[in-house]
Amino acid sequence: MKFATQLIHGSHAIDPATGALSIPIHQTSTFAQKSVDHFGRYDYARSGNPTREALEEAIARLEGGSRGFAFASGMAAISSTFLLFAPGDHLVVCEDVYGGTFRVLTRLFSQWGLSVTFVDATDPDAIVAAITPATKALYLETPSNPLLKIIDLRAAAAIAKQRGLLTIVDNTFMTPYLQRPLELGCDIVLHSGTKFLNGHSDVVCGFAVVADAELAKRIGFIQNGFGAILGPQDCWLVLRGLKTLKIRMEESQASAVRIAAWLDTLPQVERVYFPGLPGHPGHAVHQEQADGPGAVLSFELTDLELTRKLLEGVELAAFAVSLGGVESILSYPAKMSHAAMPPAERATRGISDTLVRLSVGLEDPDDLMADLARILCD
């Protein structure tokens, strides 16, 4: 089945009892039992809810995994995955990782004895050099946030496999429509489902997907034990959002390609970060492992005053946190997604005060460019 068809018909989200094309929102906390010895498939909604299960099956299938897990937020998915590790364990993490992930690693899991080395993971040798006998996993984002750096996932997964490490990939920017890390040899795929998967900027949610049955069991235990699950209403909204994933991504991506090329010609723009540009250092690797550059791009302006004018004056793109919605969103990593990172850490990662990130939505690209030009080319 092709991806577009899978999105509509790939999950068992049709209600078996009534035939309704959309699965009911099972707003229940518990399920009545018929036998003392053998409980039914569902007993308590934290452990399993049919609406959540339909969503979890759908994301697992799209990523080519055996099981998917839905969480209360992307950070809840990421934090729950980190609970796989124990004190003394060590992780190798790509250096311009999402600020919230950086915060949870350095301020929360560090106090539980989990240690981390941040590396420029675009260089496989740097990954190898950071591995210690205590290393248990690689944690990667590609394209990374906000600098859209590209990591060679096949090479990283091979390094990990050779040494018995897990490879964990945050696939939020790509979605399974454009990149399927499990097929490239990675072990766990994570998502902030809040972004492109749900796609309407109206739900906060997260996912973990795995192929290996044993690993699935361990994450399932943590999901139920820790309990940071996604509620049924939100699950239903994400199932609804998923149906338009392909057409949304295609449209946003096509617009992003045009806007990136245009920005690249402007004298007011110092630099454009977008893996779809042929000059991007990760262009070839990305083309090898993904089916498109996605719809997020970052660019650096020549001065701070212009940056401020742009953020405050833009009309069609909302100046806000988050990305991946039908509305274009312009954000300011230094003060938003990466505010949790100390200024010195930001500077070494190249997240400057004139860096702006654009998540391209479904507006007409001509309208978006005209809006940006109104301020940039004033």
Add this chain to the structure above:
Amino acid sequence: MQIATEAAQIGLDWDSRTGAVTVPIYQTATFRHPGLGKSTGYDYSRSGNPTRQALEQGIARLDNGCRGFAYASGMAAIASLLLLFRQGDHLIVTEDLYGGTYRLFEKIFNQYGLEFTYVDTSDKAAVLRAWRPTTRALFVESLTNPLLKVADIGRLAGICKDRGALCIVDNTFLTPYLLRPLDLGADIAVYSGSKYLAGHNDTICGLVTVKEPELAERVSFHQNAAGAVLGPQDSWLTIRGMKTLSVRLDRQQENALAIARWLRHHPLVRKVYYPGLEDHPGHELLQRQGKGFGAMVAFEVRDPALVERLLLKTNLISFAESLGGVETLITFPEVQTHADIEPETRDRLGINSVLLRLSVGIEDAGDLIDDLDRAFSQEEQP
């Protein structure tokens, strides 16, 4: 203001634009910023959502705390609180604890170097004996699950204060309507909001209230960082449920007392646990520190064969996990809620193969008693 009034008013003055008397469901992930370095007070829904905030403010007011926090489940609330501690820290915990909490402590946080000692927290001397130099907190269920033991929250909070440890009270079975742990000196109260607070067996959620701003700041950091937050639809449903908290619990308690009294005189029942019965060991204490006895009743039947009959042959009473809803539910703690506790511990505590737990709902008490009576008196199938 009385709790019934506070609860009925949650979210009332939220929507100044339209005057709607309920808080809108803000089904949004993010919020537009008015300018650089400016914020409406909301940036991203994980960090703060107005619907969730109405619920958080509501529960804080009900508990007389400085701040409230809403989580994806009761377990997510407790797990997020454990993030306050670090490797090597020790917690003293109620021994007949909810099985999910026990699993979380022993199977997840244990591997992170947190240490737990389980004691009968209704026995103050046992708590003191378990104290270590590394003890950082006491985790107490105000009314225990499933044996309904009563802890002296005021006294335990005093011990914690003297020794610089946190007093955390799981107040799920009583709710602020019947007992206010923070007023008794506790630092943090935690709830499976799925139970009496939401009250309709239709929402999974967890709630936390904190007494002091400095501690609340730390709890807030972990709620945002680990991100186990409650979504807006479920937040709204919980607020909706909380508006009827007092009337539901009034009726549920009346029914529970009637059923407990009836069970006590039934020849096939060996033992009844309900703190509303005058000879329950915690009766007087709970009367002193709370405003009621709740609506959970546990009882032992004389013959293990009766267990299955009661679970399956009742018509009105459903055999299902969970509790605190408008519908009466019956569960078998040994294989359901407390399956994760080691068999020897369960035996010692009295969670055995003849113990059943009732969560009494708001149906007519006479109908519920008739339903139990029918199940008790049914002939065994040949």
